[in-house]
Amino acid sequence: MSASAIEQEIDAARSRLETTVNELAYRAQPKVIVQRQVEDLKAKLVAATRTPEGGLRVERIGAAVAAVVGVAVVACLVRRRRRR
Structure with missing residues (x-):
């Protein structure tokens, strides 16, 4: 070379x-x-x-919203108990 x-x-x-x-x-x-x-x-x-076709997965979105609302409710209840 x-x-x-x-x-x-x-x-x-x-x-x-x-x-x-x-x-x-x-x-x-x-x-x-x-x-x-x-x-x-x-x-x-x-x-x-979203589905592979692009549609919304309403059941998953609903479950996520329900979980967020549940956590918010529990947080509010815990706050109220601490104030007493």
């Missing part, structure tokens, strides 16, 4: 390494991490509340 070919191979490897390092640095930014987590959470919410 000639010196020129070795230099070209080294330059190509250096370029690939630089691209990898830049990608990792970008992915490690807190702003990017938060953005990925928000997108993931949105996708999970859509999957939990």
Whole structure:
């Protein structure tokens, strides 16, 4: 292998390494991490509340609302008992 070919191979490897390092640095930014987590959470919410055809899953939404109301009622009752 000639010196020129070795230099070209080294330059190509250096370029690939630089691209990898830049990608990792970008992915490690807190702003990017938060953005990925928000997108993931949105996708999970859509999957939990929508059918594959796009319709609402009323039973799941109703159950979630009922659970929130139940927790609110219990919290109010606990507050009232503490005040007495």
